[in-house]
Amino acid sequence: MWSKTVRVLLIVTAVFTMAYYLPAFYQKSVEKRPYKTMIYFSEVSHDFIVSREEGDTLEAKSEMKYYDSNGKELDEKEYMKLLPFNNTRRLKIMGEFPDSLNGVELTPEVVKMVKRGMLMAESSYTLQLDPLFESESGHRGVTLPEDMFRINYNGIEFIDCKTLKVNPEKSNLFNKALASAGFCAPSKGIYGIPSTIKRQDDGYFIVDKTGQLFQLKMIKGKPFVKEIPFEGEIKNIKCHSSGDLYCHIFTTDSIVYALDRNYALHKLPLENVNGRYILSSNYFYNTYKVNDKNKSTLYVLDPDYNFVAKHTEDIDHYSVSEEAKVERKIFPFKIMLTPGMAHFIPIPNPIKDFYVLNLICAGLFLLIKLIRRRKIWRIAGIVDLIIVLVTGVYGLVAVFAFPARKY
DSSP: OHHHHHHHHHHHHHHHHHHHHHHHHHHHHHOOSOSEEEEEEOTTTSSEEEEEEEEETTTTEEEEEEEETTOOEEOHHHHHHHOTTTSHHHHHHHTOOOSEETTEEOOHHHHTTOEEEEEESSOOOOOSOBOOOBSOOSSSSOOOOSEEEEEETTEEEEEETTTOOBOHHHHHHHHHHHHHTTOOSSEEEEEEOOOSOSSOOOOEEEEETTSOEEEEEEETTEEEEEEEOOOSOEEEEEEOSSSSEEEEEEETTSOEEEEETTOOEEEOOOOOSSOEEEEEEOSSOEEEEEEOSSEEEEEEEOTTOOEEEEEEEEOOOGGGSHHHHHHHHHOSEEEEEOTTSOOEEEEEOOHHHHHHHHHHHHHHHHHHHHHTTOOOSSHHHHHHHHHHHHHTHHHHHHHHHSOOOOO
8 A cells, every 4th residue: 555655755855846847848939039128218209119139049049139119120229329218328438328318418417317217007015004204304314203004993003112002192193184174084095105115105005995085194203194195096106216207006896007106197198907017207208018928018108108109019928829739739738836936826727628538648648558468447447548638648647657556
């Protein structure tokens, strides 16, 4: 009995090992396509620039090629000069960085306005116990306070980090300010940057139980509360520590708003199902890139967040190629590693793709057993047959790599 258990464990280990290596080896052997495609918008030509990393994955060779919106190929120097904010350092070394652009002098302050980031509609997990910083400390940066706050059915509560007790005086002071502004506890969401790694503090944006939006911050030890009129159900808020925006607001119906520092809301003309955006902004334009399964779209907005242009490039992903279709017919599933190699995740393929090959593998298993004149319908033989039916080519190799004793 012990030997049979060990054999089954060896077969399972072999199946999962092959599910990790064989699909990866297959993909590396047959994949021959561009590595990545990037879309940019030139502040010089006011047109789109596309860069494609082309090469052969089998030979591990690649090179970057650049094109304008008409498909004309550009050399690397032309590409860099058309995108000065993306290539500032290299252009300055070459002595090619412009002194002015579109009638605007490119001072260090203008160059530093370049910002990039990732926006996601899905909110991250939080314990909703946050520090409320002093927003006007009189010095650059912020200092971590000695208490944390939460907002529950009792309203806002400040908890001393040393004693772990609620500070009633401070809690009552802030509760009165929140109530005066129309806030109804508890909160549905608290959004901000609970970190000291920022130049200034803008407090938190809080959604109360009725769905109304408020800003809460502390100025000279006193509460500052402002109601922000907003229509729609808020899904997530991405706050910014600098620049002309307080935050981006995501709604449950996939609409994105930008809230500027004058508390004006700008509805962004973006279309996106997955709710993920790559943001890039400078003095002249704001761009939002959306990467879908087989295409990439860049939206260009002016400094007032009005629509300027958009461009879509089809992405030649391996997952939609003919080679990938063959892979799904050969392998029932594959094993992938999460970033950081922390976990192994099995990725199953649709049964309609691989069941034919699995049946062929099961038939081949029975044929080999009959040729060898082995008894098939004993427990060990039935278990092997089930393994082959479920795992296909992995199981066929594994059951013969670790054969049972004659039966």
